[in-house]
Structures are given as C-alpha cells and as structure tokens.
Amino acid sequence: MKRRTFLKSGLAALALAGAGTGSLSLLGKNGLVTSAEAGGFSDPLPIPPLLTNLDVSGETASFTMDVQQGKMNFFPGTHTATLGYNGNFLGPTIRVRNGQQFRINVHNRLPEVTTLHWHGLHVPAQWDGGPRQPIPAGTTWSPDFTINQEAATLWYHPHAMGLTGEQVYYGLAGLFLIEDDISDNLDIPKTYGVDDIPLVIQDRRFFENGQFAYAQNMHDVMNGVIGNHLLVNGVMQPTLTIPGGQVRLRLLNGSNSSIYKIAFDDQRTFHVIASDGGFLEHPAPMNSIILSAGERAEIIVDFSKESQYAVISLLVEQMRGSSFEAMRIAVNGTTGVTPMVQDLRTIEKIPESEATKVREFIMETMSMGRGRMGMGMMGRRLTINGKKMDINRIDELVQLGSTEIWEVTNRSAMMMSMPHSMHLHDVQFQILSRNGRTPPAHEQGRKDTVLIMPGETVRIISRFRDYTGVYMYHCHLLEHEDDGMMGQFEVIS
Template sequence: MNRRQFLVGSTALSFGLAGFSHAQSAARALPLPPLMDLTGGIDGRVPLMLAPSNHDFGNGAISQTFGINSTYLGPVIRARQGQTLPFDVSNTIGEGVALHWHGLHIPGSVDGGPHQEIEDGATWSPDVPIVQHASMNWFHSHTHGKTARQTYNGLAGILLVEDDASLSADLPKTYGVDDFTLILQDKAFNGAGEMIYQLTGEVFEDGFQGETLVVNGAIAPLTQAVPSGLVRLRILNACNARFLTLSLATGPLSVIASDGGFLASTVDVESVLMSPGERYEVLVDMSSIQSNGLQVDLDGGDNEGGFLASLFGGGTTLTALTLTQNGDPGFQGSMPNRLANLSPPNRSEATVTRSFELQMDTGADLAALAFAWGNICGDGAMAINGQPMNMDRIDEEVRKGDKEIWRISVDDQLHPFHIHGCSFRILSQQGAAPPAYAQGWKDMVHVEEGWSEVLVRFDHQATAETPYMYHCHILEHEDCGMMGQFTVT
C-alpha cells in the first residue's frame, strides 16, 4: 500500500464504513434535476435562489445541505447560442458566496469568480451572454477559501448550451426520456446516515473523498426505464477530488462530446477517465438489449486496487445506473459518424508560451502568507509557480486574441487543471497524446507525470477588478492556494 492509498484509506475509516454499505443497497429510481428550458425565449429575469435546506439522499436520513431553487443542487438550465441570460442570483445561505459559470466563454465581469462574492442577503444580477457552440457547462461555488465545502454541500447545477446544429442534429434530445443529465459525486455519511464534510491533514493532502457514490443527489445504485434505441447521457464529475473511470457493463462507451462541445466523430472506448470538473456526453444503444449498466470505478482506474479493494476483497467498481428498456419506441436514429468540423490543433500558431508548476510541498515559510491571503489549508500552503493565491496580485497578463501554449506540471500526485473564460485543445497530456475522447474542445486537462500542454486563445476581456482564474480543480487544493489569476486586455 503506497502513501496515497494509505491516506485515502485512513480518511475512509475516519468517516466510518456506513457510506460504503449504503452503496450496496437496492437500486432506487434516478432523480431528474428540474429542467429550466430557456431556448424558446426568456420572460423576465431568471431567478436562482441559493439557500440552506435539508435533503434525503435516499437512506432515510435528513442531511443539512445547500440548494439552488431546490433542496440540493440546482436546475438543468438549457439555453441557446445568441441569448443573453439575465440571472438574479440571491444568496441566503448565511455567508458570502460566489457562483462561477464553469465552461462559458464570457467576460471576467460576469464570470462569477471570487472577486464577485455575493454577501448574505444580497442579489447578484449578471447578464450572461451565450456565444459559444453547443456544450455541457455547469455552475458552482467559487468562493475564496470556501469553494470545496460550499460545492460539496450542494451549490452546483448544469447549464446546457444548444445551437442550430445541435437542435437539428439527429440525436436524442427529449429530457428525461432519452436524454439524461448525470451529476456524479462521492459523499461521506456518518453512522446515522447524515452527510458529513470534515477537513483533516489527509483531506488537505488528497482532497475530500467519500466512499459513497451519489448521482443527481441520490445514493447509487439507481435505475431508469428508457425506450428502445439510442439514449444520451450527459455526465459531469462534480466530485471535490475523486477521479472516476466510467464504462458500460455491455459494449463500449460511445463518446460524442467533451467539455466544450461535440467531437469530430463518435469515439468508442472501453472506459473514460473523468477528472473533477470534466464533462462527457455518451450514447448507449438500447435497441437490441434489455438492460445495460453505467459502471463507475471509484479508484479512478488505479490498477493497484487501493485500500477499499484490499479491505473488501475486490474492486470499488459500482454499477451506478442501470438502464432498462421499457418497450416503448424511442430514438431510432443510427450512431452518428460525423459530428463537428475539428481540425487538429497547430502549436506553431502560438505566439506565447507560459509554464505553470502546481506545487503541494511549499514548506512552512509560505503557510502564514497563504493564510493571510485567505487560503484555507490547515498548517500548510499550496502554490502555483511558488505563489499561493493572492486576490490582490495579478499573476499573468494575456493579450486578447493571441494564441498561447500553456504548459502545466506538478511536483506530486494527479491534478486536474481548469482555465476560466475559454475552451482549449490539448496538445499533450502527461507528455503523450490525449486519448481520442479528449481531443475536442476542453477546459479541463490533468497532469501527474511530464507536461500537459494546451493551445488556448482568449476572446473576452477580464480586468484586474474581475480577473479570470486558473487552478487545480481538486477543490481543497484550490482553497489551499493552488490557484492564480490573469487579465485579458
């Protein structure tokens, strides 16, 4: 057992094993987040109420949570390219909160980063322009030093962008019938079945990792009846820190889209590795099969097995969602071949190269500074290029419209890296070509060994008053100071 496995195992034991036993219970019906469909037009401002609540994850216990227009999580907002979304984000959670539109190509002034914290009892009213192509995006807390806890407690939702091509495409698109949004999270529960979140040295080190898989706010395994034909799953890894490996019980995963939109063509793979914050869309063919299961490996594809595998005598793979054909005629189109026009990224087009080293082991000298700058990391600190996050410091200045190469490396562990305000193309991931399903538009890349490199261009302004962020998307690492900020002018 290596050090990282031991730390994960120690965290599991400190929370008790009740959560793992919950995951083995009988399948429940898949809950559907409420759909807020704005594609047909917008009548007035769009309210999003952030509030404390109580939620039953399906084990009969009542947990204290946050919700957005709900007891836990938020709606699935469906918008169309060319619209401007007039949000009224009201905060009543009892503390300040910032709400970030993860994946949207928008100016820094409405991005929802930590400089746009909403005081308790106040309302933030951004007019958010939707300019990008069809894509699956999400919104979540981005409060400086509090992102991990607030997101874990429920401040997250989905924002689907459609365009003329996606609306006319021969793809499943009937929400809750053949088109499902899946928000995957890992949770810890105490002996009474109540959701818990605790910060320890191990959690600061690895990020918070619970041992119970939750889908759309309900403990897995879950089940959903579907018609025959193709079924579309739009999947978000909304875990604080856990990488997830997805597969199907029968047949390959047919991936059609990544973070920033459609791939060039459907990619059939045995499994997909999803880092925290990543999104993928897949098609499941139910035309000649009675049932199929979406499997999730909670070890994120760790071939060494991990602590739970050794403890229970097996792996930590769970059939999170079983799709069962109900006999109704469904979407009868064929598996798509051509999806989007995507030429390979050309690194020679870049005029600037920037390097970012994500650092976990910064030593004691930076800890006091990191704490003074609002980073929450126990007795330590994390940094990028030797500097913990400082709200008063601009780390990079980018010129609007320039193509740049951003190179990311780490000193320890596997980290997901996110850049605000853009989508990019991955040139290399961990020193090698990215898998075929990650060769489209992305806003997430991960790195553990070697360099990961992305080709990026920023088309919207971000000033020093409301800059963009770049950061590790292990949320506890972000809160620890593994984040920087940049302007685009």
C-alpha cells in the first residue's frame, strides 16, 4: 500500500539494525512483544507542556506547531520510530478561552500528507481538519477562527483519508482545552500539571525490535488494533506525585480502538464533572467509568484522607483485552478536606419536540457471503447505512439552524458482534436514550462520541448552528474509520 510506504521503509531500515525479527510481514503473534516489560513505576508521569501563545498580550490565541518524525525509548536499548507534534511522541496541550480568536500555523514536516482535526470543536467546516483539508508534505496549514464554545477537554489528531489510525498510533495526538468564566470561577482543582492533570491513555503493540506493530491484516481491521502495553502520556507505568487533597484528572481514551474501564485499585468513589463537551450539571459519583476510543471525562478524586506517602493505583481494563496497573499516584503532603462542589453549570436540555427531522443510521458488520468455511474474516465489511466512505458523496443534508434526532443502531449479525461508536464533527450532541432508557448521569452532558454496543440503539439530539459546510460522522474505532465506516453531512443554508 502506497500510503504506508514511508513508515514501512523507515521501520524496515530500523528492523535490520535491530534484533532481526521485526519484519512488518509478521502479523498476529509472531514477533510481537507479549510479555509485560514496563517502566516499573519509576518514571514520573510526564505532563504535556502547554503550547506557548505567540501573542504575549493573550488577546488572541496564536500558535505554531511542527508535525514531525521522532523516536522513543519505550524499552531499554531499542528505539521506536514515532511521530509527534513539536516532539517525539504526542503533542503539547493547546489551551484557549471561549471567544478568543484562534490562529495556528501547522507545518507538516512529514514525508506524507496529514491533517489536523480539532476533535469536539464547533468550528467552521473549512478549518475542521478532516479528510477534506489535507496538509500535503512540506506545507503549512493556517486555520483562523473564533473559539465559540464553553469550557471543555477536547483533543486534536490527524484525520487524513485512510491514514488516521496509523498516524495516531505512531504518536500524533494532543489535548485542546477550552476555558471560560465558569471554569475559572468553579471551586475545583485548576492548576495545570499540579492538581489539574491530563491523562492520555493509549495501548500499543510492539515487535521484538521495539517498533510499533501497527500491522493491518483483516483481523486487525475488524477488531481494531488492541495493544498489550499501556501508555499514560506516552510512558509505561509512570508515577504521578500529588500534594494531596482533590485532584482533577482529565481522562482521554487516546487509543485507536480499545474500550477502557477505568478505576482505582481500592475501588474508591470519584466524581465525574465533565463529559466530552464540558461540565455536567452536577458531579456524578462513580467507582469506574467506561470510555471508548476518543471519549473524554474529567474526574475529581479526593486524596485528602490519605496518609502522607500513600500510593493508589489507576487501573485500566480493556473490554476486549488485558487489565493494566496503568499508573501510580503517590501522595506527598497532607491537606485539609475540600468539600465536593455541588453545582457545576446549567445545561439546557434540547427538547425532543424541537427536532424537525429524525435520521436513522445502521452501523453494520456484515458478511459478504458464505463459503464452505462459513462467514470468514475476508468476507466481512464495515458500513454505515450499507455504505462505505466516499469523499465525493454527501450522505446527509442538514438545514442550518435546525435540530435533529439521529438514531444510531449497531446491527451486528450473530458471530460478528462488534462494538462501534458514533462521532460527529461540528456539534456537541445530547444522548436522549440507550435502548429506550435514559442514559446514566455521566452521559447526560454534552457529547461528541458515543459508544454503541452490539444490538444497541442510541438516540442523540443536536442543534446544527452557526456554520455551513461538509463535516464527517464516523465510528471512532480508527481501524473501522480508515476502512470506510464514515460518512459526510453537509449543513446548508
């Protein structure tokens, strides 16, 4: 495949210099690192640096960023070829304010095309950074628009046709935080990197020579690439040291296709304060939270009752894979007890009666036919409403200013049950129901990505305002998306 040429050739060269086992033709188990080598909790959790605003007055948010190749030492004595924004792996955190003018120069220093999509951002279509806004190798892309959205933990990642999964896997992802008067004034932890901690959670597979094993056979496409090593902010088994008291964790499932159940080793209760698109009305107490790829949650964890030098583990369990002790949290200090904030913000519930249109979307894992061997992997395909992505086809026309209900069903045939998710560009939606039932409290806020389990129907409602143009909707299991589980809606005036 032409699109993978540069990574393949780069890896092949490194593999020759390595242990000699790392041919990319090794799919499945052969040549993969399967044991649990890891950091042993000796490395501090790295905090992605805040990207420097070039406008010293702070009036506008003006940034510059390089998309570049790099290398990492995930295992002693080996180099892993990676991609990063302004660095070797992942990217800096971009922080802006609602109402600010946002400008950035994105320099693509890669030898292949990329894009930069602002996941969760309500943004003019021309600056969405989806497959329709390619940044060819060696060129610069310069979006310029107004932040028009309340405080939220969003993120950015590439979104080029057929390349998203691989480029994210190699390291292209970063956080995009919006702040506003409400987030400023709430009595919650808000000192970035001290008690307001971003956690980009991802899993990876490696060849024995240390290279990423992003090997796309049909099994990987259908199931998604599920890794057996867990990274938090790009490091295996780090330790976060905190001063005690309340800590706010901004969780991002930054994996390609994994669904994570996140909890603490003592099963302690924590409070979810924000979903994908910002604050909930009230904190939702939980003992564990499930996030599919691309989803975020902000949680507040209270360590005020911990003795000094207590250590608590963050556990991450893959729905279709392994369990990990992902990170340790070491308390170094003692603080007084802070009461949990009760009211976060009001969220106007969009009434169903406001919707002028209901659209149906069927996400399907279907068989192309049965041979003597039954429904083989090769005969399966992933579609939305029976179609695969075609950039020259607009699938849905949406009237500017209208409110719509989208009913999304995961119709997986028996023996092919596969979780999917639905992600919409342009909007933050609200979940009306899951299989007819009211969603749990932590899913009652604004969302841009929703997990849809086999046999499930999720009804969502959204207002399509401010911007016309073409946007994507797709499954956020990136291997599914790259395989064409994506469509385009155009907002027209």
